[in-house]
Amino acid sequence: MSPAIVRVALPVPLPQCFDYTAESIAPGDLGRCVRVPFGRGEKTGLIVALPDAAELPVERLKPVIAIQREAPALPADWLALVEFTARYYQHPLGEVVAMALPPRLRRADAVAGAEADPLLELSAAGRQALADSKRESRALALLRSLDADGPSRRQLLRDHHGPAVSDALKRGWITPGSAADPAQMAGAPTLTDEQQAAVASLSEGFGCFQPFLLFGVTGSGKTEVYLRLVQQVIAGGGQALILVPEIALTPQLEGRVAGRFPAARVVSLHSALAEGARSQGFVQAMEGRADIVLGTRLSVFTPLPRLGLIVVDEEHDASYKQHEGVRYSARDLAIWRARQRSVPIVLGSATPSLESWHAAETGRYKRVELASRAVAATLPKVRPVDVRREKLQHGLSEHLLRAVEVRLQKGEQSLIFLNRRGYAPVLSCPSCGWVSRCPHCTANMVLHLADRRLRCHHCSFEAGIPLACPDCGDQDIQPFGRGTQRLEETLAERFPTARVLRVDRDAARTRSQWDALLEQIGNGEADILVGTQMMAKGHDFPKLTFVGVLNADSSLFAADFRAPERLFQQLMQVGGRAGRGQLPGEVMVQTQYPDHPLYQCLARHDFQRYAALQLDERKQARFPPFAANALLCATADEVGTALDWLKAARAEALPYAQAFGVMVFDPVPMRMVRLARRERAQLLVEAPARPALQAFLSAWSERLWALKPPRVLRWHLDVDPAEV
Numbered sequence: 191m192s193p194a195i196v197r198v199a200l201p202v203p204l205p206q207c208f209d210y211t212a213e214s215i216a217p218g219d220l221g222r223c224v225r226v227p228f229g230r231g232e233k234t235g236l237i238v239a240l241p242d243a244a245e246l247p248v249e250r251l252k253p254v255i256a257i258q259r260e261a262p263a264l265p266a267d268w269l270a271l272v273e274f275t276a277r278y279y280q281h282p283l284g285e286v287v288a289m290a291l292p293p294r295l296r297r298a299d300a301v302a303g304a305e306a307d308p309l310l311e312l313s314a315a316g317r318q319a320l321a322d323s324k325r326e327s328r329a330l331a332l333l334r335s336l337d338a339d340g341p342s343r344r345q346l347l348r349d350h351h352g353p354a355v356s357d358a359l360k361r362g363w364i365t366p367g368s369a370a371d372p373a374q375m376a377g378a379p380t381l382t383d384e385q386q387a388a389v390a391s392l393s394e395g396f397g398c399f400q401p402f403l404l405f406g407v408t409g410s411g412k413t414e415v416y417l418r419l420v421q422q423v424i425a426g427g428g429q430a431l432i433l434v435p436e437i438a439l440t441p442q443l444e445g446r447v448a449g450r451f452p453a454a455r456v457v458s459l460h461s462a463l464a465e466g467a468r469s470q471g472f473v474q475a476m477e478g479r480a481d482i483v484l485g486t487r488l489s490v491f492t493p494l495p496r497l498g499l500i501v502v503d504e505e506h507d508a509s510y511k512q513h514e515g516v517r518y519s520a521r522d523l524a525i526w527r528a529r530q531r532s533v534p535i536v537l538g539s540a541t542p543s544l545e546s547w548h549a550a551e552t553g554r555y556k557r558v559e560l561a562s563r564a565v566a567a568t569l570p571k572v573r574p575v576d577v578r579r580e581k582l583q584h585g586l587s588e589h590l591l592r593a594v595e596v597r598l599q600k601g602e603q604s605l606i607f608l609n610r611r612g613y614a615p616v617l618s619c620p621s622c623g624w625v626s627r628c629p630h631c632t633a634n635m636v637l638h639l640a641d642r643r644l645r646c647h648h649c650s651f652e653a654g655i656p657l658a659c660p661d662c663g664d665q666d667i668q669p670f671g672r673g674t675q676r677l678e679e680t681l682a683e684r685f686p687t688a689r690v691l692r693v694d695r696d697a698a699r700t701r702s703q704w705d706a707l708l709e710q711i712g713n714g715e716a717d718i719l720v721g722t723q724m725m726a727k728g729h730d731f732p733k734l735t736f737v738g739v740l741n742a743d744s745s746l747f748a749a750d751f752r753a754p755e756r757l758f759q760q761l762m763q764v765g766g767r768a769g770r771g772q773l774p775g776e777v778m779v780q781t782q783y784p785d786h787p788l789y790q791c792l793a794r795h796d797f798q799r800y801a802a803l804q805l806d807e808r809k810q811a812r813f814p815p816f817a818a819n820a821l822l823c824a825t826a827d828e829v830g831t832a833l834d835w836l837k838a839a840r841a842e843a844l845p846y847a848q849a850f851g852v853m854v855f856d857p858v859p860m861r862m863v864r865l866a867r868r869e870r871a872q873l874l875v876e877a878p879a880r881p882a883l884q885a886f887l888s889a890w891s892e893r894l895w896a897l898k899p900p901r902v903l904r905w906h907l908d909v910d911p912a913e914v
């Protein structure tokens with residue numbers, strides 16, 4: 191009997207899969223990891239097909255080394271998902287698989303998915319201990335919370351009560367709970383009428399594919415709506431997948447979900463997790479043992495046998511698109527998955543992407559609206575502050591300073607938003623014009639006074655601060671412009687009694703630093719916050735009533751056609767942090783263009799009007815969603831090499847591009863030509879719609895693989911690029 195053939199996707203930058211022979215093979219081996227000889231070494235890949243015949247003569251095939259049969263095989267719908275991803279984003283399947291699979295599964299290590307996260311409840315002894323207790327202690331706090339909120343998962347308890355949990359287990363004060371209903375909710379507020387209506391319309395989608403756009407103003411309580419839908423799904427025996435932009439920015443949501451469904455098994459997945467935890471969560475979800483999967487873009491690849499609902503929170507967020515390796519959009523793949531599995535998908539945002547907005551306008555998505563805030567009576571008052579005629583004090587207008595002053599007097603919080611880390615964006619010499627450029631990038635090095643370094647925010651190159659100008663020796667070199675550190679300094683000088691707190695990536699390098707900052711703000715231990723985009727999303731601080739925005743104009747006339755859309759979203763989101771509790775909010779945006787439609791629409795909270803204006807412009811200019819784009823990017827040691835290769839690539843495309851209705855533009859150097867010592871160029875492909883683009887790219891990429899690049903050159907395709 192001739193040996194069986196297995197087709198394996200391997201993590202190598204080549205477009206094809208590889209055939210091997212295997213002694214014995216069962217249909218169940220499809221979707222299993224496998225070790226195979228490759229080149230002079232070995233590699234781990236995934237069995238993606240069991241073909242009847244090989245592409246090469248069988249005698250030339252090598253036998254597999256081992257098939258990993260301890261871990262469960264990936265299911266067929268998962269294989270279809272990664273195959274679609276590879277095809278759509280024009281990326282080798284083996285690399286897509288390697289990205290989508292947690293490392294331990296990928297290496298074909300045995301993975302125990304069984305590590306339980308048991309439900310713990312108060313025992314009779316615990317109840318007694320609680321009654322007898324006299325002194326306040328950590329153990330007591332734990333027992334009290336179990337008494338008040340009911341049973342909870344061990345992990346969640348550990349997060350809040352630390353070692354007290356093991357202690358209480360040992361003493362028998364808490365015990366694994368009886369099988370509780372995972373759909374049972376704890377501490378849910380009564381829905382507003384609007385929320386109730388939204389839940390009702392959205393639940394109509396259960397059991398079939400239907401994309402919904404949940405368009406809800408900031409603070410309207412979208413999360414509450416998701417949670418009710420999730421409850422219905424779990425009650426029906428299904429699993430829910432909730433995608434969030436950045437888990438580091440949403441510990442609140444994680445806690446909220448787990449706290450709301452104490453008996454449900456919640457798995458949270460993101461790339462910052464330890465390998466073991468990520469593999470475990472993945473296997474738990476795959477075996478149907480998780481009820482809710484909450485995670486960042488990568489979790490769109492979690493196998494979910496009982497999938498009943500997908501939620502994409504803040505669907506407009508740029509972090510759903512991966513910017514390296516496999517350049518996929520988790521939002522778009524989530525929609526594909528919902529269709530594949532015939533389940534509803536809810537895309538939620540106060541500022542939807544124009545793509546999704548357009549889809550709702552044209553009826554492809556169903557729009558469900560939350561027009562008012564859940565708690566606060568009103569949306570904040572927003573106004574542009576004209577800075578053309580005002581003398582600014584260290585970049586701050588009198589209006590803005592007075593607004594901060596008023597908040598201080600009332601004991602409320604202000605946030606000054608400046609999307610620029612560091613002390614100053616550049617150090618420069620007034621006599622010869624020297625500026626602190628990064629030696630490896632087309633970018634300036636940012637001055638960080640906190641640790642006295644110059645740092646490139648693109649390649650992370652660092653240098654000390656020179657005492658004198660390296661070119662002319664002048665000792666009077668100066669920081670130019672303003673970053674968050676400098677703003678923090680200015681505000682502390684101006685308001686000496688206020689507690690000024692900076693919240694940016696430098697202040698919150700780790701998850702625990704970030705949690706500590708959030709707690710400080712939540713407890714009202716800060717009066718003035720200086721924050722970057724980290725502060726823009728999703729947070730809910732009841733005492734925060736004023737938001738001042740600096741330096742917004744710089745994105746107004748940026749070259750990228752999506753820049754104004756992003757600016758509008760960002761300003762609306764950051765403004766949405768103000769006045770979410772009982773206190774009314776106010777937002778000021780310093781600008782030289784107070785009459786610009788963007789600021790005018792912002793002041794009226796009129797997303798719809800702004801979206802209509804932008805979509806009109808896009809239609810005229812044939813930008814997405816009225817066209818589909820791809821970029822072919824090349825990097826090399828010098829830009830000329832990259833441009834030459836792109837020209838050759840273009841020449842390959844020209845003879846048949848027209849047949850697809852596709853335009854292939856001339857290659858150009860990228861705006862930031864140098865990045866981390868490499869020089870970059872790109873070429874834009876524009877098609878009337880996605881199917882035409884796909885058909886063209888499949889044909890073209892075959893030729894691209896055949897075009898032998900010079901050794902120093904790397905290339906990739908970026909389908910639906912975020913920036914053009």
Ligand SMILES: Nc1ncnc2c1ncn2[C@@H]1O[C@H](COP(=O)(O)OP(=O)(O)OP(=O)(O)O)[C@@H](O)[C@H]1O
Binds near residue numbers: 379382408409728766
């Ligand atoms: N029905 C309700 N009753 C009482 N409080 C509610 C209700 N719904 C939501 N809230 C509260 O309102 C606040 C805002 O809700 P949530 O964070 O879900 O808003 P959101 O729509 O996600 O806002 P954003 O888009 O700005 O993040 C939260 O503090 C939430 O607990």
Ligand SMILES: [Zn+2]
Binds near residue numbers: 633650
């Ligand atoms: Zn650099």
